[in-house]
Amino acid sequence: MYGYIARQPILDGDHQVRAYELLFRSGYNNTFPVANAQQATHRLVEQSGLEQDFEAFTNGKIAHINFNQDSLGDNFPSWLPSHQVVIEVSANLPVTYELRESLRSLQEQGFIIALDDYSFQEAAEPLLDVVRLVKINIAETPIKQLPALMPQLQNRLFSYIATRVESYEQFEALKSLGFKFFQGYYFAKPEVIQTKSLPSSKANLVDLIAESSKAELNLARINEIMQHDVSLSYKLLRFVNSPVFSNTQPVGSIRHALNYLGQNEVKKFIALVAMANLSQDKPQQLLALSIVRARFCQGISELMGDQVNPPKAFLTGLFSLVDAILDQQLIDIMRKLPILHEIKIALVKREGRLAEYVRLVEYYEQGQWDDMLDLVEDELDIEMDDVHEHYTAALEWANNFPYQQAG
Numbered sequence: 001m002y003g004y005i006a007r008q009p010i011l012d013g014d015h016q017v018r019a020y021e022l023l024f025r026s027g028y029n030n031t032f033p034v035a036n037a038q039q040a041t042h043r044l045v046e047q048s049g050l051e052q053d054f055e056a057f058t059n060g061k062i063a064h065i066n067f068n069q070d071s072l073g074d075n076f077p078s079w080l081p082s083h084q085v086v087i088e089v090s091a092n093l094p095v096t097y098e099l100r101e102s103l104r105s106l107q108e109q110g111f112i113i114a115l116d117d118y119s120f121q122e123a124a125e126p127l128l129d130v131v132r133l134v135k136i137n138i139a140e141t142p143i144k145q146l147p148a149l150m151p152q153l154q155n156r157l158f159s160y161i162a163t164r165v166e167s168y169e170q171f172e173a174l175k176s177l178g179f180k181f182f183q184g185y186y187f188a189k190p191e192v193i194q195t196k197s198l199p200s201s202k203a204n205l206v207d208l209i210a211e212s213s214k215a216e217l218n219l220a221r222i223n224e225i226m227q228h229d230v231s232l233s234y235k236l237l238r239f240v241n242s243p244v245f246s247n248t249q250p251v252g253s254i255r256h257a258l259n260y261l262g263q264n265e266v267k268k269f270i271a272l273v274a275m276a277n278l279s280q281d282k283p284q285q286l287l288a289l290s291i292v293r294a295r296f297c298q299g300i301s302e303l304m305g306d307q308v309n310p311p312k313a314f315l316t317g318l319f320s321l322v323d324a325i326l327d328q329q330l331i332d333i334m335r336k337l338p339i340l341h342e343i344k345i346a347l348v349k350r351e352g353r354l355a356e357y358v359r360l361v362e363y364y365e366q367g368q369w370d371d372m373l374d375l376v377e378d379e380l381d382i383e384m385d386d387v388h389e390h391y392t393a394a395l396e397w398a399n400n401f402p403y404q405q406a407g
Contacts (some may be wrong), residue, residue, distance in 0.1 A: 014259040015283035019062035023367035059399040081112035091124035139164040205274040213339040291398040293317035297357040299390035
């Protein structure tokens with residue numbers, strides 16, 4: 001295995017995913033792992049199955065890939081499809097004649113060039129003529145400094161991407177300054193942390209989630225909840241019958257679903273439909289991230305030989321962003337939600353095996369490879385290749401998730 005890949009979404013002002021930055025780990029280098037162009041291409045395609053991974057990690061979106069000076073000098077990016085890849089280059093690289101010529105050549109081949117880590121440093125100015133996107137890390141260049149700095153670039157024809165955006169307040173401030181794209185997990189944070197009651201229209205959804213975490217599914221209680229919102233029953237059945245689940249015969253009722261699919265799968269479907277409806281007013285990427293986490297935690301749990309009923313690991317991953325979905329403090333939600341104590345402890349106190357699964361997927365999302373390696377080797381005693389395999393499988397499953405049918 002050549003290394004590992006993570007992805008981080010790049011969203012527009014409407015919270016829609018426009019691209020993903022792919023984070024690579026090969027040895028101690030977090031840029032694209034290359035030796036020379038031809039060898040790297042064969043190694044990545046033949047040994048790692050990058051073609052399959054690439055599709056899973058981008059889901060048809062543009063991929064931003066950071067290249068170091070050596071790989072640019074070897075002209076490696078020219079082996080990649082220019083319509084699918086944005087070339088990122090660090091503003092901290094020494095600006096040489098060779099670097100500028102490499103970028104101009106890639107630009108002529110149809111690639112879009114993005115300047116990463118730009119903090120208005122004079123040394124990077126010669127690169128501004130060949131870039132279309134400029135990424136500004138607001139952890140290094142605070143928002144309050146930007147109004148004085150950005151007029152320096154007002155005549156340049158490129159768009160800004162703000163990185164390390166971690167709150168909705170930052171998102172709104174940057175949007176007002178003219179930023180078009182945003183990278184960071186602001187969408188996975190509650191918009192307002194204050195006393196905010198759960199709308200009565202969503203109370204039934206929380207009840208459904210609670211039922212899905214029990215060892216025995218109470219069909220009478222499920223039907224009772226559904227009677228308060230008949231559209232939920234329709235959505236659940238339409239969801240279960242969607243092509244992604246490869247059913248060989250149509251499922252016509254919840255009881256039929258139980259008989260055909262089994263309790264454990266139906267519990268997951270119920271929880272997914274409930275979560276999809278809870279998050280209707282939120283960016284779809286928030287639900288997508290929850291689903292990836294659910295599927296990933298389930299896969300690692302099965303690898304560890306955990307009990308699968310009730311689907312505790314799946315539900316823990318799915319609930320790990322429920323505070324952002326409901327805009328409430330996590331501890332307050334857990335007090336109200338009658339789910340397994342083990343799941344509550346994992347999410348609120350970050351204790352226990354289930355909490356380790358959530359930490360593992362968070363490390364993967366952020367490309368925190370060293371922390372992930374420590375957790376895998378010291379606590380879980382599994383192979384890193386298994387982690388990568390389950391994360392890729394979770395992405396593929398989430399990519400095929402029937403969002404419109406579930407929500």
